Amino acid sequence: MNRRQVMGAGIGAGAAALTVNMGQAETRFRDLPEAASTDSPYTQVPPRPTTGIEYNPVVTLNGWSLPYRMNGNVKEFHLVAEPVERIMADGMIARLWGYNGQSTGPTIEAIEGERVRIYVTNRLPEHTSVHWHGLILPSGMDGVSGLSHPGIPSGKTFVYEFDLVKSGTFMYHPHADEMVQMAMGMMGLFIVHPRDPAFMPVDRDFAFLLAAYDIDPGTYIPRVAEMTNFNLWTFNSRIFPDIDPLVVNQGDRVRVRVGNLTMTNHPVHMHGYDFEVTCTDGGWVRPEARWPEVSIDIPVGAMRAYEFDADHLGDWAIHCHKSHHTMNAMGHELPTIIGADKSRVTDMVRRHQPGYMSMGTAGMADMGEMSMEIPENTIPMMTGWGPHGPLEMGGMFSVVKVREGIAPDDYSDPGWYENPPGTQAWEWTGELPEHASNDSPETILTPRGGKRLG
């Protein structure tokens, strides 16, 4: 998928609206902009702007950017809050609430200094509102229903209009029946590009929101009253193994923007690199205030953007470092079976359940390898295959793929990285020397100069 392909093929209604915008920017509109919609759960790379101020659009993982039109000097968008069916991964559909056909909603992109007018049509069965998280705007545009303005009743359209006084990384979500509407998937990114194209430029700019759902195995709709026991940890309402990779050309300057709308923090860890946070939802971070990291903790209700130079070729994991967040739906009450002899038990259970298989006596990796029938509309707890075997992952996990010779607007999956000879861990087949071992729990001081074997 690349920008030119998208331009050529169009993205349905969105592309049509986009074409109108580009050709007739000066036209005055009296009606509201067409409400673009998409039914695709795949990454749709937005085209670069051809008129006006130049900027590098963000690539929303498994998402898209909302088409706009210019109405005089005002950039107009049309968000539709509505029930959607989101394909969270192949084999699993979630019945959520979202915007314009998907959850998470489309990314709104605009430029610092622009005035935006955002029509919000409510096709939900209850009132809603939109809070523009992090944006500086008039109090009456802040989207807290009841506080900033009345909630948008079902079937009605409200208009938000404000100036974008600063660039940065922001998001939007309802602030009416907020717990339910966010548990149902209503959220989206709002990116304001700097007016100065030379300010903080990057070659690739990825963005995603962290969202958590509790969809019981075999069901389709989230349990909205859940507070802590979520079982689906997503990037943009998408789970491993079907989160699109972050495809990067070697040497690119890359930014990854992450917002957290779950109810817990997520230490997002990226392999192969060290990097620095350059932006939060509060604004750009001054260079002297940055420090190097390999895991960025994204607090609840906060956003972080980090940058790195993509020097190291390879397939590099990017994931939340909470190991339960790289699992799909699982049972948390399972006893540990490791080390148990289940042969007798297995025979006894099979008298009642002939299809019973013994699992877990050597760990849980059997799950990744065996493909047994599990409840409908459920992705296995650990799954996914790589070039060297099962990945045994789920949830918040994807891969940053750094390659040579990737075209500037090409984001299509280059396949698995082939490790150059001699750069891959290999099996030792010789004799094993006696290995160092310690059976004492006491602190053991190492003699100066280190302790040599043999």
Next chain:
Amino acid sequence: MGALLLLTACADTATMSKARDERAGFATVAGISRQATGAEAAWLQTPAERQAHAQRVRAIVQGKTIGAEQAVQVALLNNPGLQASYADLGMSAADLWETALGPVPSVGISVSGLVSGDVSRSVEGTVASSILDMVTKKSRTRAADLEFRQAQLAAAGETLALAHETRRTWIEAVGAFEAAGLVGRAQGAADAASELAAQLGETGALSRADQAREHVFTAELAAEQAEARLEAQLAKEKLVRLLGLWGTDTDFYVPDSLPALPGNVPNRANIERLALENRVDLAAGRLEMEAVAARYRLNGQTRMLSDAEVGAGVEIEREDGETERSPVVDVAFSIPVYDTSGLISRRGKLEYQRSANSLAQSAINARSEARSAYTAVTGKHQIALHWRDQVLPLRREIDEQALLSYNGMLTSTFELLNDAREGLESQLSAAEAKRDYWLAEADATAAIWGGASDNGEDE
């Protein structure tokens, strides 16, 4: 009585002839006369006859799994109390057997156990009709001996009561073994959980408290299983008593489970008519009226009134032939009305009225009992069907989904086994509902032939 004779002819000849071949060794009994005489009663006392009788019973039961019909056969043949009342009437069990059923089948009339719907096929039906058949035969030669005929009807009533109790006891015994089997399966699931708990105790994954929780459940279930087994044994022992068995003859088995539920219950809209035609207590009531008429030398019958008419107060003493038709009923039980014009004694009139009214009351009760029995059969059938067709499929669905959930490491083996155990509880309830249906069937048989009022209803 005509209906009864007809029913006798309805015996299942195909099964009978099959049985006959297998019973070649019992050719000696084939020639025994159908006529019951005092001489024959004495003959029953001979050691040879006793031995033949014992052999006959042994052939049916020893080492065999016996069905409900076979149990009833043996009870009628072998129950000492019943034999005594037969002997009083000058009938031997062998006579009765030959009269009613032909050669004793060693495999039984309906091996499967219970026959739904076709009441004419029940052993007690054929046996009772034979007794009554003999009564009619007797009446030709000893027409005046109404007392004797009444005694015979009483014997027929006893026969039916014993048959009914035996049938119920067989159903209860088999039902108890079926229940014990299901509790045993639940125990198996609990054993598996207990075994897993012990394993996890060894690896250090389960605390002693949690292990004990699994073990105590298993231990409690073991007590329940012992209870269920004991109940089954006691139920079978009750059957043994009714069959009059002892010694090695008690080495017989009953099936592990009751026959499957029939898809539908035959329409028995005619159950009232069947009851009015066949109940031996009603036949006895008629004879009672005949006896009263004979005692007071009343002239011949002038007309017939229905039980409903008598119940509604139609004048039973009117001499003229005119009748006021009152309640319209589909099926009438006719009560003979005698010409009482010559009757001077007030006491005679009262006695006659009493017997006529009491017969009408018995007939009305018989109607109600028949309707109740039919309602019970259809109701119990619906309930058992509900368990089988609604509850159990849902349980199977739960079991299937439980396995998928276990496969997905969403639930543990313990939960899987717990679902299996709960499923077995539903199976237990379904089996109980099935047993209740078959008991209702047995009661319906009794409502048609009689024998229910003394036994069976006391639960």
